[in-house]
Amino acid sequence: QVHLVESGGGLVQAGGSLTLSCAASGSTLSFSVIGWYRQAPGKQRALVAYIGTGGSTYYADSLKGRFTISRDNRKNTVYLQMNSLKYEDTAVYYCNVYGRDNFWGQGTQVTVSS
Secondary structure, rough: OOOOEEOOOOOEEEEOOOEEEEEOOOOOOOOOOEEEEEEEEOOOEEEEEOOOOOEEEEHHHOOOOOEEEEEEEOOOOOEEOOOOOOOOOOOOEEEEEEOOOOOOOOOOEEEOOO
């Protein structure tokens, strides 16, 4: 099983940017569709974006134009570039193999101050 670890979260002012990393260990993620998800306080975890093995991407409608997902298979890492951050982007962000509902990591906290 691919084991994924998220990093890069932090505290940022509204309008700022952050780049999250999702690093794989134990196996290559080259052959996996990888998704970024987030869970805001009091809400269910929701899909943010995913990236296919060939680089095709999908974004939640509300995030198009602000978030960019990418992958570097040589580094065994998937990234989430987040720009123009809003208070409502505050959440714990997770990555996982798309469609897999187990083996969730600890996530990385993103806090956007208004």
